[in-house]
Amino acid sequence: MVQNEVTGEELSSEEMLRLKVRLLTEGATLPKGYVTGRKGGAGPTGARYFILPNGRSCGIPIRKGKMAKRFNSAILEPTDSEGVWIYDSKYTITEVPTPEFYGRISEDGVEYKKLALLHGSECMATTVLQSCRYWDTNEQCKFCTIPNSQLSGNTTLEKTPSQIAEIVKETVDAGTIKNVLLTTGTPDNPDAGIGRLAKIARGIREVSKIPIAVQFEPPEDLNLIKEIADAGVNAVGIHIESFDDAIREEFCPGKFRYAGLEKYDAAWKKALQFFDRGDVSTFILYGLGEDEEVTLQHCQRIASIGVLPNVTPVRPAPGSQLANFIPSYVNRLDDAVEFFKRIGTILYSNLLNPRLTVGGCSRCGSCTPLQEAYEWAENH
Numbered sequence: 001m002v003q004n005e006v007t008g009e010e011l012s013s014e015e016m017l018r019l020k021v022r023l024l025t026e027g028a029t030l031p032k033g034y035v036t037g038r039k040g041g042a043g044p045t046g047a048r049y050f051i052l053p054n055g056r057s058c059g060i061p062i063r064k065g066k067m068a069k070r071f072n073s074a075i076l077e078p079t080d081s082e083g084v085w086i087y088d089s090k091y092t093i094t095e096v097p098t099p100e101f102y103g104r105i106s107e108d109g110v111e112y113k114k115l116a117l118l119h120g121s122e123c124m125a126t127t128v129l130q131s132c133r134y135w136d137t138n139e140q141c142k143f144c145t146i147p148n149s150q151l152s153g154n155t156t157l158e159k160t161p162s163q164i165a166e167i168v169k170e171t172v173d174a175g176t177i178k179n180v181l182l183t184t185g186t187p188d189n190p191d192a193g194i195g196r197l198a199k200i201a202r203g204i205r206e207v208s209k210i211p212i213a214v215q216f217e218p219p220e221d222l223n224l225i226k227e228i229a230d231a232g233v234n235a236v237g238i239h240i241e242s243f244d245d246a247i248r249e250e251f252c253p254g255k256f257r258y259a260g261l262e263k264y265d266a267a268w269k270k271a272l273q274f275f276d277r278g279d280v281s282t283f284i285l286y287g288l289g290e291d292e293e294v295t296l297q298h299c300q301r302i303a304s305i306g307v308l309p310n311v312t313p314v315r316p317a318p319g320s321q322l323a324n325f326i327p328s329y330v331n332r333l334d335d336a337v338e339f340f341k342r343i344g345t346i347l348y349s350n351l352l353n354p355r356l357t358v359g360g361c362s363r364c365g366s367c368t369p370l371q372e373a374y375e376w377a378e379n380h
């Protein structure tokens with residue numbers, strides 16, 4: 001049970017899961033005059049981070065006007081206490097404050113906030129290469145906005161090992177972060193970006209022992225995954241995005257053409273030679289109209305070998321090809337909660353507790369209800 005401060009009401013694991021699923025799928029709308037969240041990047045955008053009654057962070061999509069109506073977004077109202085908000089007149093949540101490091105400048109003159117962002121409340125994330133080969137061939141993932149933040153001047157094309165090492169050192173010393181996530185657009189190179197990621201990881205290792213998670217597509221030669229382990233990385237995400245082939249082909253045409261399920265299976269198994277169970281993960285998007293039974297079957301299959309299926313509601317991002325897309329979970333909240341209960345049961349029965357992973361997206365848990373689903377399963 002977790003306490004909701006304002007109402008004094010205890011939230012059961014059932015209600016906590018429902019609240020998280022609601023926030024991530026329906027989002028919230030703000031009273032007039034309040035601004036929304038970040039607008040572009042490789043991860044889910046258009047959200048602001050809040051701490052929920054269970055003490056965990058959640059990236060809440062902030063919607064307005066027609067979109068808020070379409071997604072049934074409930075109102076998020078400020079209170080007299082700074083940073084404290086009430087969601088749907090019932091739940092007290094607290095905004096994660098803007099980290100102090102956003103105001104600093106690197107030794108080579110770049111604002112830290114253009115080099116790395118705080119995801120959730122304790123994960124420093126950076127996109128080491130802010131471009132991707134699939135945008136060059138018009139085969140980009142339809143949910144992606146990776147070039148937008150660079151074009152709008154909010155980030156740089158490529159980060160250097162010394163820039164990231166500098167920020168990690170400062171933020172670890174200040175107690176701001178507990179783990180690091182390195183992600184990348186895929187360069188037009190057979191290593192799928194592993195060389196760049198390894199260089200950055202090695203730079204971090206010169207200044208800190210902080211857990212590092214990295215994300216990449218399967219490299220052509222899977223033996224390269226050992227290079228990322230040798231660089232001191234602790235967790236990897238190799239993201240298939242969907243187990244439904246028709247959906248993958250439609251929404252991720254470049255990635256679909258490059259590698260199929262067999263290649264991903266081989267990449268996950270190779271990664272499990274170097275990383276612990278649960279510290280090898282894959283993003284699975286929920287709400288693209290995929291076959292949910294097929295999704296569940298594959299989640300069970302990969303969970304049984306130790307790969308954590310990071311099932312995450314798709315968030316149609318402004319500036320992406322999905323800006324006006326209506327996910328298949330809209331107006332189906334009960335179904336979505338039931339679906340995530342089944343995911344939680346899969347995780348629990350395979351001893352994959354996302355909160356106990358070493359770092360990165362599964363440990364952060366801001367964009368997915370996995371931790372709450374796991375806890376629901378633990379209590380049932």
Ligand code: SF4
Pocket residue numbers: 042131132133134135139140141144145146184185186255
């Ligand atoms: S692989 Fe897809 S989601 Fe990732 S950066 Fe490239 S286009 Fe964007």
